[in-house]
Amino acid sequence: MKSAYWMYAGPAHIGTLRVASSFKNVHAVMHAPLGDDYLNVMRSMLERERDFTPVTASIADRHVLARGSQEKVANNMNRKDEEQRPDLIVLTPTCTSSTLQEDSQNLVNRALISSMSDVIPADVNHYRVNELQAADRTSEQTVRHYLNKAIEKGALNRSVTNVPSANIIGISTSGFHNQHDCRELKRLLQGSGILINQIIPEGASLKDSKDLPRAWSNTVPHREAGPMTAIFLKKEFGMPYVSITPAGPSDAADFIGRIEGYINAWASVLSEKEKGVDYEPYVVNQTRFVSQAAWFSRTIDCQNPTGKEAVVSGDATHAASITKILVKEMGIRVRRSGTHRRHDTEWFNEQIQGLCDEILVTEDHTEVGDATARVEPSAIFGTQTERHTGKRINIPCGVIPSPVHIQNFPLGYRPLLGYEGANQIADSVHNSFNPGMEDYLSDVSGGHDTKGVVTKLSSNKEDPKRTTESQLELSKIPGFVRSKIKRKTEVFAKQNNISEITIDIMYAARESFSP
Amino acid sequence: MKIFNITFECETGNYHTFCPISCVAWLYQKIEDSFFLVIGTKTCGYFLQNALGVMIFAEPRYAMAELEEGDISAQLNDYEESKKICIQIKQDRNPSVIIWIGTCTTEIIKMDLEGMAVKSEKKLQIPIIVARANGLDYAFTQGEDTVSAAMAHRCPVNKIFRSNDEKYLNDLDSSDRVKDHLQIKEHKHKDHNLVLFGSLPSNVAFQLTSELKRQNICVTGWLPSQRYSDLPSLGDGVHACGVNPFLSRTATILMRRGKCRLIGAPFPIGPDGTRTWIEKICHVFDVRPQGLKEREEQIRNNLSEYTKILGGKSVFSMGDNLLEISLARFLIRCGMIVYEIGIPYLDKRYQAAELSLLKTTCEAMNVLIPRIVEKPDNYNQVQRMHELEPDLAITGMAHANPLEARGIDTKWSVEFTSAQIHGFTNARDALELVTRPLRRNLSGSIPSNWNNPLRQELSYS
Numbered sequence: 001m002k003s004a005y006w007m008y009a010g011p012a013h014i015g016t017l018r019v020a021s022s023f024k025n026v027h028a029v030m031h032a033p034l035g036d037d038y039l040n041v042m043r044s045m046l047e048r049e050r051d052f053t054p055v056t057a058s059i060a061d062r063h064v065l066a067r068g069s070q071e072k073v074a075n076n077m078n079r080k081d082e083e084q085r086p087d088l089i090v091l092t093p094t095c096t097s098s099t100l101q102e103d104s105q106n107l108v109n110r111a112l113i114s115s116m117s118d119v120i121p122a123d124v125n126h127y128r129v130n131e132l133q134a135a136d137r138t139s140e141q142t143v144r145h146y147l148n149k150a151i152e153k154g155a156l157n158r159s160v161t162n163v164p165s166a167n168i169i170g171i172s173t174s175g176f177h178n179q180h181d182c183r184e185l186k187r188l189l190q191g192s193g194i195l196i197n198q199i200i201p202e203g204a205s206l207k208d209s210k211d212l213p214r215a216w217s218n219t220v221p222h223r224e225a226g227p228m229t230a231i232f233l234k235k236e237f238g239m240p241y242v243s244i245t246p247a248g249p250s251d252a253a254d255f256i257g258r259i260e261g262y263i264n265a266w267a268s269v270l271s272e273k274e275k276g277v278d279y280e281p282y283v284v285n286q287t288r289f290v291s292q293a294a295w296f297s298r299t300i301d302c303q304n305p306t307g308k309e310a311v312v313s314g315d316a317t318h319a320a321s322i323t324k325i326l327v328k329e330m331g332i333r334v335r336r337s338g339t340h341r342r343h344d345t346e347w348f349n350e351q352i353q354g355l356c357d358e359i360l361v362t363e364d365h366t367e368v369g370d371a372t373a374r375v376e377p378s379a380i381f382g383t384q385t386e387r388h389t390g391k392r393i394n395i396p397c398g399v400i401p402s403p404v405h406i407q408n409f410p411l412g413y414r415p416l417l418g419y420e421g422a423n424q425i426a427d428s429v430h431n432s433f434n435p436g437m438e439d440y441l442s443d444v445s446g447g448h449d450t451k452g453v454v455t456k457l458s459s460n461k462e463d464p465k466r467t468t469e470s471q472l473e474l475s476k477i478p479g480f481v482r483s484k485i486k487r488k489t490e491v492f493a494k495q496n497n498i499s500e501i502t503i504d505i506m507y508a509a510r511e512s513f514s515p
Numbered sequence: 516m517k518i519f520n521i522t523f524e525c526e527t528g529n530y531h532t533f534c535p536i537s538c539v540a541w542l543y544q545k546i547e548d549s550f551f552l553v554i555g556t557k558t559c560g561y562f563l564q565n566a567l568g569v570m571i572f573a574e575p576r577y578a579m580a581e582l583e584e585g586d587i588s589a590q591l592n593d594y595e596e597s598k599k600i601c602i603q604i605k606q607d608r609n610p611s612v613i614i615w616i617g618t619c620t621t622e623i624i625k626m627d628l629e630g631m632a633v634k635s636e637k638k639l640q641i642p643i644i645v646a647r648a649n650g651l652d653y654a655f656t657q658g659e660d661t662v663s664a665a666m667a668h669r670c671p672v673n674k675i676f677r678s679n680d681e682k683y684l685n686d687l688d689s690s691d692r693v694k695d696h697l698q699i700k701e702h703k704h705k706d707h708n709l710v711l712f713g714s715l716p717s718n719v720a721f722q723l724t725s726e727l728k729r730q731n732i733c734v735t736g737w738l739p740s741q742r743y744s745d746l747p748s749l750g751d752g753v754h755a756c757g758v759n760p761f762l763s764r765t766a767t768i769l770m771r772r773g774k775c776r777l778i779g780a781p782f783p784i785g786p787d788g789t790r791t792w793i794e795k796i797c798h799v800f801d802v803r804p805q806g807l808k809e810r811e812e813q814i815r816n817n818l819s820e821y822t823k824i825l826g827g828k829s830v831f832s833m834g835d836n837l838l839e840i841s842l843a844r845f846l847i848r849c850g851m852i853v854y855e856i857g858i859p860y861l862d863k864r865y866q867a868a869e870l871s872l873l874k875t876t877c878e879a880m881n882v883l884i885p886r887i888v889e890k891p892d893n894y895n896q897v898q899r900m901h902e903l904e905p906d907l908a909i910t911g912m913a914h915a916n917p918l919e920a921r922g923i924d925t926k927w928s929v930e931f932t933s934a935q936i937h938g939f940t941n942a943r944d945a946l947e948l949v950t951r952p953l954r955r956n957l958s959g960s961i962p963s964n965w966n967n968p969l970r971q972e973l974s975y976s
Contacts, residue, residue, distance in 0.1 A: 001581060002580075002583065004560055004581045005578055010557070010561040014561065033649065033651045034532060034859075035532055038534075038565060040914075041531075041912045041913045044914070044915060049916060050920035056529065060619075065623065100623060127584040128584070
């Protein structure tokens with residue numbers, strides 16, 4: 001047992017469900033007790049999803065414990081098959097079914113007897129992997145299943161597309177700014193004349209997965225979801241993949257450069273006359289004019305944060321990218337950079353080697369908080385947890401990766417990748433530090449807080465008296481309605497010639513309000 | 516014995532609700548000197564951290580004891596492991612009581628929480644209470660029921676009572692003591708020994724207490740109390756009355772173990788419920804209720820702006836928190852038509868008075884008695900809703916946005932558990948919640964041709 005308040009990555013089944021519900025027409029059946037279908041809430045609330053989340057829980061209750069769940073789970077899968085005719089049903093284990101040691105494959109076999117849909121058991125162990133690892137695995141498992149099926153049927157299309165093309169792997173529901181990143185990535189590739197073959201899992205139809213190998217290369221923008229799929233496609237079909245995250249102008253250039261290399265390799269194979277592509281001018285143009293980030297870091301405005309200190313934490317992809325941008329592009333000193341992705345430590349260390357003073361790899365948010373308090377940076381870049389740490393110790397924080405709240409699912413276009421992403425990150429970094437002149441002026445004048453004066457002017461001198469109890473009661477009322485209730489109570493007291501407000505008067509006033 | 520001609524149905528139980536461990540969210544705030552330890556897995560922790568949102572950062576008095584693979588396969592010793600964590604809690608927070616919340620996993624691996632608690636309690640010199648609030652057996656608010664029931668075992672058993680007023684004073688906040696001392700002396704009732712059960716915010720508890728005081732009935736204690744050390748005494752001659760419809764286990768324990776006499780009443784939700792609740796209690800104590808009818812009417816008059824909006828509108832309650840019957844009864848009284856009352860679990864004995872009030876309300880308002888569906892099936896319910904096209908769906912958050920996108924106005928049911936809806940005073944708040952989605956439409960802020968903003972219909976139009 002370990003004591004915990006907060007976790008950076010969710011349980012395994014969340015990862016599986018995120019991938020399954022991202023595909024088009026795939027339904028996940030969880031084998032879980034009442035209340036475990038929380039992803040439905042998150043999708044409906046955080047992503048403001050218009051459709052019902054294609055996740056059903058086959059409820060494990062006392063009867064299941066007594067009799068076993070065999071029939072119930074299989075029945076629920078068959079029912080979903082009849083009701084919604086999905087292409088695929090993913091049987092998703094939870095901590096409960098892991099503990100019950102249910103034989104998922106057997107449940108699947110039973111469901112397959114009468115099911116029109118494909119059925120697979122998600123191959124994840126709740127006690128060994130977390131949300132991100134499970135998402136990666138489920139994505140690979142699904143793709144593998146459908147490609148193997150296509151091979152069996154002889155339906156696999158192995159010819160590459162006529163023009164250079166790429167797949168985007170790892171865009172899924174509930175991912176941090178994933179939808180925006182996807183759009184920006186498409187823009188980035190299409191801008192250099194590369195055709196988007198397929199995007200998985202978000203919005204992908206499994207019927208099309210037989211065409212996945214037609215792309216010239218794969219791109220995996222996030223390390224958290226997708227690498228396993230890309231590795232599988234490389235092994236089986238020889239597809240090269242780019243695992244550079246194109247965040248910030250220089251990584252974006254590297255990303256494009258790598259793709260250029262793959263395209264030219266193919267181009268020479270396809271036809272000898274083909275000269276290959278040169279993306280250099282595109283990159284230069286984008287860096288100089290589309291992205292403002294490179295120019296911004298040269299403006300005098302950006303002199304202010306130079307040498308200021310920051311700490312970074314988050315998932316491996318985002319923490320590494322932000323660290324690189326802060327140090328290389330904006331001249332900010334990163335005192336500490338860290339991730340909660342313990343199993344990805346090696347990659348993380350390699351990425352930010354020499355860019356920060358200290359590397360911290362931990363899943364314990366208190367350790368991150370303590371380390372932050374020790375360093376006392378000018379700004380924090382981390383998850384929502386770090387934002388709260390920042391609030392406590394009065395240091396501004398930019399939220400970069402999950403876990404996040406609803407405000408991190410913005411309606412406006414906010415990619416982190418590509419050239420527009422570089423603009424967004426520059427804004428977010430710049431806003432996190434106190435603007436230069438404000439910083440300077442308030443230091444000089446010793447602050448110019450005028451709040452006290454304003455309140456005094458607008459307060460009413462002839463308030464009826466309040467008993468201490470009713471004063472106490474008033475303080476229990478949520479802040480945002482308190483003054484309104486206070487005022488209404490006072491009006492009520494005056495109207496009824498009451499000189500002292502007791503708790504009873506407060507309630508009587510409340511009952512008398514008409515809307 | 517068939518008392519009511521209300522029909523009850525039971526479906527598959529494939530419905531969405533919160534896990535009962537969510538009760539720690541409001542209970543740790545209610546019981547000020549408590550600490551809640553949820554013994555479960557990452558799944559439980561993830562749910563709590565997401566469902567409680569902001570509260571998790573306010574140094575909450577709860578924690579997860581996260582089970583690892585070694586715990587599941589019994590390579591680690593449960594007792595030693597839990598003791599370690601509890602010692603840490605005692606050191607850091609020094610609570611008056613630690614409440615262990617058992618989860619699905621502790622049930623499946625048959626962890627002997629009760630046995631371990633007795634041992635740890637001795638070792639740590641701090642009361643440890645075990646509540647098995649798991650998703651295998653219970654839904655959402657029933658979590659509170661398991662905690663209160665477990666807590667009822669710790670209430671002092673007193674056969675010879677101290678004088679009522681003295682005890683009453685002990686149960687009040689110190690701030691209220693001085694003032695109430697005088698009032699109490701005025702109306703001492705030796706026979707009244709009334710314990711109310713159900714966790715309510717302290718101001719709502721105060722409001723209900725003073726409603727009863729107006730009828731010369733003293734509430735001698737609340738379960739749970741503001742502080743663990745203030746748990747009410749139970750025993751022969753104590754009457755108990757519930758304030759929430761999901762407390763059937765607590766009621767049973769109070770009757771069987773606490774030897775209390777249960778007052779069967781509807782729940783004080785809405786002015787009609789509050790009035791009947793008070794009347795039932797008065798009746799038991801042989802007190803003639805005074806001015807209740809006028810008070811109900813006065814409150815009702817003040818609600819007219821709301822009832823104008825609600826009158827004739829239909830509502831479909833999908834069911835997830837067991838408040839559904841009381842709420843439906845109140846809404847019918849406000850002039851609404853209720854198509855269906857979904858409910859996770861219905862204790863027909865504990866809710867008997869509420870069911871009977873539902874029936875008389877339907878008769879008085881001249882509407883059909885809604886169908887009551889226990890353990891509903893959300894998929895079927897959505898199909899029924901497509902046919903019935905209700906004006907309002909009261910539903911969990913998993914379905915709210917998808918239903919809105921299909922042109923059905925929704926109200927999140929979860930809000931009714933956290934908002935203050937009990938008593939005369941808070942009737943407004945309850946209707947404020949129910950009318951909010953309807954008022955949003957009245958104001959015309961959403962263009963009328965947008966009432967079905969599904970993606971497939973919007974694109975290429």
